[in-house]
Amino acid sequence: MIPESLQKNLNQCRTLPTLPNIALQVMQVARDPEAGIGDLIPILSKDPALAAKVLSTANSAYYSRQRPCDNLTQALNLLGLDMTVVLTLSFAFANTLHQMQSSALDLKKFWKRSVLSAMAVRVLAKGHAQADQLFLAALMQDIGILALHEIDPQTYVQEVQQAQTHMQLVAAEMQTYHCDHAHIGAWLVAAWKLPTCYVDWIGQSHAPGDSLEAKYIYLSGALADLWVREDPLEAMSEVLQVAAESLDLDAEAMQAVIENVHQHLPEAAQIFGVNLEDPIDMLELVQSAKDLLVERNLRLMQQMAHYQQELQQLRSHHAELHQQLQRDPLTQVYNRGHISQLLEHAYQQAKATQTPLTLMFIDLDHFKKINDTFGHQTGDEVLKITGQILLSMVRKTDYAGRYGGEEFLVIMPGSYADDAGKLAQRLQTAFAQQDTRLAQIGCTLENQQPLKVTASIGIATWEPQQQHPMTSVDVLVACADKAMYQAKSSGRNCVVCYSNHLYDTGH
Numbered sequence: 001m002i003p004e005s006l007q008k009n010l011n012q013c014r015t016l017p018t019l020p021n022i023a024l025q026v027m028q029v030a031r032d033p034e035a036g037i038g039d040l041i042p043i044l045s046k047d048p049a050l051a052a053k054v055l056s057t058a059n060s061a062y063y064s065r066q067r068p069c070d071n072l073t074q075a076l077n078l079l080g081l082d083m084t085v086v087l088t089l090s091f092a093f094a095n096t097l098h099q100m101q102s103s104a105l106d107l108k109k110f111w112k113r114s115v116l117s118a119m120a121v122r123v124l125a126k127g128h129a130q131a132d133q134l135f136l137a138a139l140m141q142d143i144g145i146l147a148l149h150e151i152d153p154q155t156y157v158q159e160v161q162q163a164q165t166h167m168q169l170v171a172a173e174m175q176t177y178h179c180d181h182a183h184i185g186a187w188l189v190a191a192w193k194l195p196t197c198y199v200d201w202i203g204q205s206h207a208p209g210d211s212l213e214a215k216y217i218y219l220s221g222a223l224a225d226l227w228v229r230e231d232p233l234e235a236m237s238e239v240l241q242v243a244a245e246s247l248d249l250d251a252e253a254m255q256a257v258i259e260n261v262h263q264h265l266p267e268a269a270q271i272f273g274v275n276l277e278d279p280i281d282m283l284e285l286v287q288s289a290k291d292l293l294v295e296r297n298l299r300l301m302q303q304m305a306h307y308q309q310e311l312q313q314l315r316s317h318h319a320e321l322h323q324q325l326q327r328d329p330l331t332q333v334y335n336r337g338h339i340s341q342l343l344e345h346a347y348q349q350a351k352a353t354q355t356p357l358t359l360m361f362i363d364l365d366h367f368k369k370i371n372d373t374f375g376h377q378t379g380d381e382v383l384k385i386t387g388q389i390l391l392s393m394v395r396k397t398d399y400a401g402r403y404g405g406e407e408f409l410v411i412m413p414g415s416y417a418d419d420a421g422k423l424a425q426r427l428q429t430a431f432a433q434q435d436t437r438l439a440q441i442g443c444t445l446e447n448q449q450p451l452k453v454t455a456s457i458g459i460a461t462w463e464p465q466q467q468h469p470m471t472s473v474d475v476l477v478a479c480a481d482k483a484m485y486q487a488k489s490s491g492r493n494c495v496v497c498y499s500n501h502l503y504d505t506g507h
């Protein structure tokens with residue numbers, strides 16, 4: 001997780017924050033399964049300042065009860081072993097911080113965020129079996145900032161100065177060091193030999209994943225930022241968002257958490273020696289942030305609707321383009337590329353399902369003459385009408401396409417030549433009836449007779465157990481083509497089936 005070169009610097013740095021001796025002794029007691037509260041008393045008694053802090057914590061509103069504790073034994077019994085260890089380490093950690101000096105890092109702000117995070121996690125994780133340990137983890141969650149500052153002060157201070165928010169700082173760290181202060185903090189508490197829960201929670205505090213405890217730590221930091229950041233409204237809307245997304249806590253629940261933290265500010269300030277005044281009216285801030293979120297959601301919904309509309313337009317445009325790619329622009333039937341693909345597919349399907357496949361090859365007669373007599377535009381008009389006739393007459397399961405200039409194909413999956421022959425005759429009738437439409441655009445012969453459009457049609461069928469099987473699509477096309485040529489040489493305007501059975505249309 002931590003790059004090797006950075007790891008080396010950390011190992012060699014002699015000025016990293018350390019835990020004082022007393023904290024190490026307390027940790028030793030905590031690790032001993034036989035040890036009890038009684039073993040802590042002689043250790044704490046050696047440090048009167050620490051003992052006084054533990055006593056005043058036991059007497060604080062957090063632990064308020066009828067009679068105040070007058071001595072350490074009572075206090076420790078009230079707090080319990082875990083919390084006493086946590087408090088001792090917290091105060092030891094505070095001492096470590098107070099002894100550190102930095103002209104560039106705002107240590108007061110750092111400590112304020114730590115204490116507020118710890119206070120916040122205490123409310124958030126109330127009732128959690130490891131609530132005490134979470135308190136200490138929240139307090140120490142940013143310790144990696146101090147470590148990074150120790151090993152690379154100049155660059156790091158620049159990063160800190162440029163970042164407006166905690167997560168911006170994390171992003172800048174990732175860019176510069178390929179890890180963030182949560183990873184460094186986890187490494188440091190592991191070096192202090194603190195239990196692995198601290199290593200895990202602190203390490204994941206910026207990307208909690210599924211860890212509920214890491215989510216508490218992450219949210220506690222965001223909550224602490226309400227008192228630390230210069231844009232509290234923005235910070236509040238981030239808190240509400242993080243709370244909803246990670247812990248499913250709504251604005252009302254967060255309002256209660258903030259109120260609770262707010263209530264305990266004076267005594268936490270006293271115990272941890274830090275100024276914790278409310279910079280602004282926090283409760284009013286929650287309301288404003290809720291309004292802001294509603295407004296944002298509305299804007300987001302509008303944006304979504306807009307994107308949805310754009311997506312719809314893009315989809316239909318795409319479908320249109322797709323159609324255009326498949327269609328012949330003049331006749332609107334499938335173009336050669338696509339009809340060839342469809343034919344290949346239909347041929348494979350026919351073979352796979354052992355069902356017949358019939359192909360019709362249509363070639364308009366004397367088309368050159370139409371062009372020469374009436375001009376290309378009229379020729380185009382005839383092709384257009386031919387396309388319309390094909391599209392209106394072939395079944396939905398059949399496909400019509402333009403194979404060349406005045407050549408068309410109709411693919412008829414599942415049909416035998418007989419069915420195709422009937423369709424071919426109907427098509428010829430329809431082609432011949434083009435004359436009225438052509439007369440409307442002035443296409444009449446010199447003797448004022450209407451121009452008759454006819455076609456020669458060849459039909460070939462692939463079918464299972466054929467005597468001479470058509471072994472490929474190309475063979476099938478060649479057979480239909482051959483039949484069509486036979487129709488041409490038989491005088492045009494007729495249909496020929498490849499099996500040589502001729503459908504005479506009585507031209």
Ligand SMILES: Nc1nc2c(ncn2[C@@H]2O[C@H](COP(=O)(O)OP(=O)(O)OP(=O)(O)O)[C@@H](O)[C@H]2O)c(=O)[nH]1
Nearest residue numbers: 363364365366367368369371376377379380405406
């Ligand atoms: N107007 C127009 N003419 C085209 C188009 N594509 C091909 N042609 C013409 O179609 C004509 C086809 O002529 P031929 O191959 O000799 O066939 P035909 O005149 O129909 O004679 P038969 O097939 O023997 O009945 C040529 O003159 C081509 O220029 C097109 O898109 N529009």
